[in-house]
Amino acid sequence: MTTDPRTGLPAELFTTIDHVGVAVPDLDEALAFYAQAFGVHSVHEEVNEEQGVREAMLAVGDGDTRIQLLAPLTPESTIAKFIGRSGPGLQQLAFRVTDVEAVSATLRERGLRLLYDTPKRGTSDSRVNFVHPKDAGGVLVELVEPAASAHRPPDPTTRPVG
Numbered sequence: 001m002t003t004d005p006r007t008g009l010p011a012e013l014f015t016t017i018d019h020v021g022v023a024v025p026d027l028d029e030a031l032a033f034y035a036q037a038f039g040v041h042s043v044h045e046e047v048n049e050e051q052g053v054r055e056a057m058l059a060v061g062d063g064d065t066r067i068q069l070l071a072p073l074t075p076e077s078t079i080a081k082f083i084g085r086s087g088p089g090l091q092q093l094a095f096r097v098t099d100v101e102a103v104s105a106t107l108r109e110r111g112l113r114l115l116y117d118t119p120k121r122g123t124s125d126s127r128v129n130f131v132h133p134k135d136a137g138g139v140l141v142e143l144v145e146p147a148a149s150a151h152r153p154p155d156p157t158t159r160p161v162g
Contacts, residue, residue, distance in 0.1 A: 013103045014095035018144040019057065019066040021092035023082050027054050027071035034058055040067065050121060052077025057123060068094070068123065092130070094142035100127045103143055107131060119145070 024030035027045075034040050042056040043066075052073045057066040070091060072080035082091055097103045100119045108114060113132040122128035124147055131141040 013106060014097060016096050017065055018094040018096040018142075018146075019068045020090065021068045021070055021094060021140075021142070022089065023079050023086075023091040024069050024071050024088050025083055027056060027069055030069045030071070031056055031058075034067070034069070044124060046123065047073065048121070048123070049073070053079050055123060068092075092140040092142050094128075094144050097143050097145050100129055100143050100145035104129050112136070119143075 022030075031042055040058045040060055043059045044057040045055065047054050053070045054073060055071070056069045058069065060067060070079045072083065074080065079091070104114050104119070112135040115130040115132060119127040119129045122142075122144060126147055127145040129143045131143070133140045
């Protein structure tokens with residue numbers, strides 16, 4: 001990370017937009033809609049019990065930025081509560097980082113609240129934390145440190161899932 005000479009803090013915290021998270025009530029219906037309407041397909045699906053979601057990452061173009069569809073596993077999950085409060089739709093903006101602990105520490109130094117004291121497991125064994133939406137203009141900002149093998153462009157010889 002480069003340092004801002006005025007503050008001594010890292011100047012650039014994010015390497016790219018990792019994904020945009022969309023809360024959906026039914027993952028299978030959402031996958032079918034995105035495939036039929038937009039021609040985008042799932043390249044990864046998993047259940048994350050700790051986060052209370054069934055999720056899919058959809059490839060967009062030939063880059064590695066994704067749309068993440070998040071469906072609740074239970075009515076008590078955070079995503080179910082989000083859908084109950086706000087309806088289906090955009091739920092988060094995720095930025096890729098190289099060191100989630102260092103970025104979290106920098107953001108805390110800048111007065112922002114993070115949801116977790118230590119990172120949690122995210123999609124594909126990534127490490128994640130979140131900036132509280134009240135400290136980010138109403139946007140839930142996710143910090144994603146990918147696992148070493150994650151976020152490579154899809155293999156064109158592999159058939160899409162979903």
